Amino acid sequence: MTIEQVPHWKQPSHPNFITVKTYKEGGFSQYAVSSNPIPNKTVIGDFSAATPTTEKAYSSVQVSETEHIELNSDLLYCNHSCDPNVAFDTDEGVVRAIRDIKEGEPITFNYLSTEWDMAQSFKCECGSGKCLGDIQGAKYTSSKALEGTFVNSHIRNLLARRDMGFKGL
Numbered sequence: 001m002t003i004e005q006v007p008h009w010k011q012p013s014h015p016n017f018i019t020v021k022t023y024k025e026g027g028f029s030q031y032a033v034s035s036n037p038i039p040n041k042t043v044i045g046d047f048s049a050a051t052p053t054t055e056k057a058y059s060s061v062q063v064s065e066t067e068h069i070e071l072n073s074d075l076l077y078c079n080h081s082c083d084p085n086v087a088f089d090t091d092e093g094v095v096r097a098i099r100d101i102k103e104g105e106p107i108t109f110n111y112l113s114t115e116w117d118m119a120q121s122f123k124c125e126c127g128s129g130k131c132l133g134d135i136q137g138a139k140y141t142s143s144k145a146l147e148g149t150f151v152n153s154h155i156r157n158l159l160a161r162r163d164m165g166f167k168g169l
């Protein structure tokens, strides 16, 4: 069973960039949209509020081959998209627009760019023509499917070792 986080941080945590909206009844129904137009390459946040966690969860972000963090901010509400508009750059420790984002547009990143083997998989509803369907982690995704997309170094390294036939990853 997955228990949803109750925000324990002061909201809104990123007022210039993120507005949190609710789109349906029930769980996991909140999502981040842009509060303003955001030009490509703008840094919209960082991981300064984050804390390390030993337990992977739907809410955690993988920042290295062995480390995971809880964001403790409205960045939590960035949904996954197979055609995202921001990168969670765990090497640089920032969240950056990777194209111009319109006001009110959902802010999304590719969970496969950070997560190797997710605690909680889901059927993607991003609606993109590039949608990969079941999102379980990069471990279960071909390198070809991620070609040309932003992927963090820990995932690139793991994919390379997997593709060379290393076991136990």
Ligand SMILES: C[S@@+](CC[C@H](N)C(=O)[O-])C[C@H]1O[C@@H](n2cnc3c(N)ncnc32)[C@H](O)[C@@H]1O
Binding pocket: 004, 027, 028, 029, 030, 031, 058, 059, 060, 076, 077, 078, 079, 080, 081, 120, 121, 122, 123, 124, 125, 126
């Ligand atoms: C970090 S949360 C994102 C915020 C979440 N929507 C909420 O209300 O807490 C990750 C969870 O959101 C849902 N989610 C995120 N992106 C999704 C997508 N593209 N399609 C379907 N569900 C998604 C999944 O349940 C996933 O485990």
